Amino acid sequence: MTSHPRTRSTDLDPNLDAVLGASARDARVVAGVGRDRRAVWLREAALRLDAAAEELIALAAEETRLGEGRLVGELKRTTFQARLFAEGVTQGDLSRARVDHADPGWGMGPRPDIRRGFVPIGPVLVFAASNFPFAFSVFGGDTVSALAAGCPVVVKAHPGHVHLSRRTAEIVADALRAEGAPEGTFGLIEGVAAGTAAVTDPRIQAVAFTGSTSGGRALFDLAMSRPDPVPFYGEFGSTNPTVVTPAGWKHRADDIIAGFANSVSLGAGQYCTKPGIVFVPDAAAFLTLMPSLPVQPMLNDGVVEQYRDSTADMAARVGVALEREDNPGGAPRLFRVHVEDVRADPGLLSLEMFGPAALIVEYSDLADVEALLAGMPGQLTATVQGGEQIEPDEAELVGSLAFRVGRVLYNDWPTGVTVTSAQQHGGPYPATSAPLTTSVGTAAAERFLRPVAFQNVPAAALPADLQDT
């Protein structure tokens, strides 16, 4: 394995080395802390973040251009999420124990007593996202799911909100310290060099990332090139195709147009679940009926530039026309194309425009759309906008889309991802790099728990979850 050289920690920035060293040193202690204590850690951090809401929201507003209403809601979501994981931990959602008692008559020969539980995977490196300064950042879903699982967390701050990240980290670290968590339970690092060095550091046992496919893929490649590759949970981009069926167009056109106008422009379209491609039977009518979309500031100058580039790329594709540009200097843009042109250039299905833009695709036969989407690259979501009652061809489309996405919706919109036990935020590559996992919802903690079987082990040495009750 000489082709996979190991990063030597002596090459590391001393601060980074100290953070990684503390996480590795304390990993077993964190793993050994009872579930109830871990739940207390999460709740205490949530409590302190809520108490500091005014200060944190002011910092976030300074650094991200996101409106106060959005930021208030996002912080609420973030602390709710932490409490939901705390509840999941104490209720044993994460145990998934399997117990097989010894059986001398087992069909392949006598079997021993064997019990399967889970151990925390070890220190987790979390790359924060730009577009959710709370919910997918320092104390976001990746961090709380790893802490719930019993893993130390090292967060790589997003450069788009550095001061908010530092202040959030201080509050979280204070809360953990106050509740007796060891120092290595949580740490913050900054900068591209530190982030990439940490990905290949042998002390890191898993990586979680939320961001673009290109940036994420580079880090994924680094993690896979380690002498000891580790799981890389990358949540990347998505175009989130939405299909307005003939029945939907006939019976719910007004609802659908109002819903789309809201979903495409929510948060200035800066969501990985924004509906970026809409198949409609009549594109001209769809565009004519569309209300004016709100013009909102985007996160930061970098995002504005990427938005300009990706929409310019879209405008240059064969058959694509820019049909609506609500503000020439900036925001909402709607493009139009015929389904035949998408079939000729299937790359259009994965051309994400991060911002309030969408491609409206006109079609005449629903079967053509189903066939096209059956071969599309992986997506986080796909949506069917049907009539009042689901039709057989719509049900078939729902079933077919399930094979290419992480979440299928019917007569609903993909933005505003709820955090629950049954949520699934994932999908085949390039939507994510780990299609069997979710980054939202309590199942996200499973990403950081490794199964272990205990064979013929006396009760005194068994984890609590595996004891006979």
Next chain:
Amino acid sequence: MTSHPRTRSTDLDPNLDAVLGASARDARVVAGVGRDRRAVWLREAALRLDAAAEELIALAAEETRLGEGRLVGELKRTTFQARLFAEGVTQGDLSRARVDHADPGWGMGPRPDIRRGFVPIGPVLVFAASNFPFAFSVFGGDTVSALAAGCPVVVKAHPGHVHLSRRTAEIVADALRAEGAPEGTFGLIEGVAAGTAAVTDPRIQAVAFTGSTSGGRALFDLAMSRPDPVPFYGEFGSTNPTVVTPAGWKHRADDIIAGFANSVSLGAGQYCTKPGIVFVPDAAAFLTLMPSLPVQPMLNDGVVEQYRDSTADMAARVGVALEREDNPGGAPRLFRVHVEDVRADPGLLSLEMFGPAALIVEYSDLADVEALLAGMPGQLTATVQGGEQIEPDEAELVGSLAFRVGRVLYNDWPTGVTVTSAQQHGGPYPATSAPLTTSVGTAAAERFLRPVAFQNVPAAALPADLQDT
């Protein structure tokens, strides 16, 4: 992503292209087949393999030099395993459904009806192992777990038993055809070129591999270099450290020596779970008391050569002495070293000798062994051989070993891996490339099931598992 060029199917061998094409073409049909039918497929194939036992065992004996007793037992294990998966499928072991009904009072804002189920990941490529011509080969654990999950399977035959592989594949294909499975449900390919081309083919959605770390790592790297990386479930090698505690040595020395002599030489030591490193308080006494080990033929000439190389490598390490060589021309070899030399050369902990050999490590303080093994590379198993009643330091050692291995045993031996619901055959790299999964036991099917959430989807379009009952 220009750095990740896609393999063009026009470059492929026409036979390989036909097999991959059929698997992709029929993947949705296979996924849509009800669980009960898939169980029938597995049972019918098991029935026909059992009926052909005489012919198959004769072929296996010709190609592998494994004894008849072993082969009879292995075929029994193989068909038992298929039936266990069939039972698991019909009993809904794989559903793991999560249902959250709509809740207008949900803490972060009203939540829609959301239900999380699973879809088969798509065509699975299985690399057969050399050392289990039935149980980890054409119709082994990887194949039956993928079929149970609803995925088509393409098996890359192991060159060590080509005729057996072809005949097994014929019988399986006939059974599936007789029960109405589409042609693309199952296929066999041969040769290194076909295997590597298949790993990077866009029609393959997951890869399962059992074999050496070096061969497996090369294929893992290929799978990760795809434009669309896919899960790679590699089960590699392991040295399976065993610790004889002071209490074990005092109270159970005879039992332990007899158990070790059997486990290290079972199947000529050609198991990935063979106990390859044994820590004992008194190495000289341990070796003196050891009975003569049986000399058995090894699988094939390639394995004999690797065994010679790896044992020569061991003999050349500083502080290591060859203490027992029961037959100078071939088989059992026991080496001896002091724990201080292992501390100085930790690479000894991952030097696998595939065959009936082991390294006996003398220690005086159990805490030294625990500290050493706490930092060892990932292993499939670790074993504690303690006294009649577990002591506190033994329980602590069991708990510590759980962080580095997939299975921990107490007063038992790691060979003879039972197939049950609670089995876990895996571990951190380099034991496997997918530490959160198992390749043995019914949980192995989870490797091929991708979660999907259905939001606000009417009952008519929901999978059966997600319906309200």
